[in-house]
Amino acid sequence: MPLFTVLAVVVALAVFMLLRIPNIEYLFVAGYTIVQYIVLATAWNILGGYCGYVNFGSAAFFAMGAYSTVALATFGNQIDEMVPESLAPFFHLIFPLPIPVLIVFGGIVSGIVGFGTGYLTLRLRGAFFAIATLALSVVLATLVVNWDFVGGSGGAYVVRPGEFPLLGSYVQYLFLLMLALAVIAVVAARTIERSRLGYGFAAIRDDELAAEASGVPTLRLKLVATTLSGALMGMAGAPFPYYIGYLQPAGVFGLEYAVNSIAMPLIGGTTSWIGPVIGTILLGTLQQVTTVTISSAVNVLIVGVLLIAFVIIAPNGIVGLVQDHLRARRQK
Amino acid sequence: MDFPIDLLINAIVAGLLLGGFYAAVTAGISISFGMLDIVNIAHPGFIILGSYIAYFFNINYHVDPIFTCLVLSPVFYVFGTFIYQVYYLSFERRGQQSLRGLAFFFGLLFVTEVVLLLVFGVDYRYVEASYIGPSIHYGILDLPLRMLVPCIGSLLVFGGLQLFIGRTFTGRAVLAVSQDQLALQLMAADPIRIKRIAFGISIAVAAMAGAFLIIIQPVEPSVGREYIGRVFAICVLGGLGSMPGTLIAAMMLGVIESITATFYGPSWAPAVSFGVLLLTLAFRPSGLLGR
């Protein structure tokens, strides 16, 4: 287990170092998006691929992370108005919060939302959970749009603290953080996969009734999956306001986060930690290329079409195709 | 401060008219989700598709939107049967409808929205007809025809559907297939064929709802997503598979939304339906008149 973690860290650092060689800022900007999706896709897959419960509201969890950052940043700017005089110096000392702390906050907020949604709907059929996550996106978007503290429908500006010492540009720092998060997500997914928890998830996915009869506490495990998945998505969202500078509800609650978090694991393969990674890298790179060469609307169309095609033709994704091929060769 | 009673009454009436329309929008889902157990979240996408097709013929050939969709409903029906066939072969037969079936419909919803975006752009589109604009005044009541006509049309469609399910052999077979597939097979009816017909009908009804939608409000491609919550909220609140329940729930939701919009502002409206849905799922998932 530690071997894999070490390898993952080494690979991540290698990627980072390699990207610094050409010293093109755009590589980090595009790379950030792709690595962010690795986190989202892996997070989605813990609940969707391992447990079999589809979450259409990835955008909501992602956005919760982003908006908790905005709320904290706005609070940081208004300390003197919002906090009693005696406590003000303390808050001035700790604000603005460093991004790793914001990530933790984002994770906690989204984790709680994930737990709450799960608690309300997981005792029902999987389809209801999926619909509830769709509902969640819209409800949260409406709340955000009507809450001026985080910018309302006009959006919120978040100012980057400027250059980051040692590394140079701020984007590179964000990229490094997101890489770290991706390592955490992937290591977590792989650990779960091979553990007792992973078997429990698989049993739930395969036949929930039989799993219950075999002694698997299905509700509890599903809540674990929902909370963990939501928390990871929130963590991925927390640095986003700093990355993008101007956060608009329409952008962050948009459908593309939901579609990508579903398409990338499904196309890559849902049964293993490597599926979301492969799916993200392939689909993410394709999208970056298409957006730049054709248009962003066409890019999103391609994702949708690929999703439908893969779901029909190759339900186990690329990983599944490889596995089938290997099994066929072994049985000859 | 005197309570704005006429505002309230008009809000309620508008809500009821809206509710009638919502019933038609939901009728299709009542069939596909309530009876056939297919979570077709792409349904609102087909409604919007219907709206845009009505728009196209209205703008270019000055055809009445309701007429367009009525004439084209057989096309939508065939389209629906085709989609069900793909769904059945790819997912239902393999027993994988939960995850992959959902992803399939989600993909369809998404692709429909993006294609409409590419073809028609983000601008709001609306149709022109003689009944859009004038209103009937009845004392303090204000009945805009652009809401009254779709409401009446919706209730007709809804009533027609009720008759079909209650009185025809195929209709009753659809009801039967939702309760006991094996028994249906023993009665020498092919359940797959019945389901295909039912799904086709649900998409045809979606097209009609699309015509009504674009009369009531201007549409743009992402409007479909707002309706996902409404449609499932009504379906669940009314009780899956219960047509009368759907109608009551539709009216209720229409009124609640209308009152919220009138007194708290329209920006809260989307949250209302989804909020209702979440509450219903949490506290009374079998709905008002559920099976």
Place this chain on the structure above:
Amino acid sequence: MTALLHVDNISKRFGGFVALDGITLDVQPGERLGLIGPNGSGKSTLVNCICGTLQNEQGSVHFDGHTMDGLAAHERTHRGLSRSFQLPRPFPSLTLAENLRIPMLYTVHKRSGTPLHADNIEARCAELLQMVGLEKKARHLPRDLTQVEMRKLELARAMAAEPKLLIADESMAGLSHSEIEDILVLLMRLNESGITIILIEHIMAAVMSFSQRLAVLVSGKKIADGKPEDVVRDPDVVRAYLGQ
């Protein structure tokens, strides 16, 4: 002697249909109870209510001195109630050995408090598969099994939970004579090691040779309960079920 399983006047309806109508049943520790009745009489519904897959509306279920009311199915399995499903429900994406692992990881492990070692689990899985004659297919997926083999897997999985009471729901349908014998020998051996067994079957020869006591369910009601040789001569039973 207090009964291991005490089903007290339970009733269950589905809409207007009454599936179970005031069923009372006792099973003594170590007993071999046979449960028979026509299709649709409520046998599987009874099993579902006992095991917690369904909740009965009236009455209660007591197991091992504790009430089971309100307990989820997985908690009842932890207490020692295990069942096989009439229509086999294997975990399709897991190998046979992994299928048996689930109850071991989640029931036996839970009960014993100390985690089972990986080799221990592997050995137990192999042992169970051998008992039902499926050891050669340990690494296969359920879709490679015949119907008969799936029933055996179903039984093995129920056994993997190391229950105090095992309910075998029509495990023998479609088996050949010698295969039925094998299952009966297996169940007998389990019983001798202390496991109480409820056998639900249509194959009368098997039921008669196995059961110490026989209960008959017809249209949701229990119409007979006693020694097998007495029950099969009961005119109500003959009329409702055996005379068919």
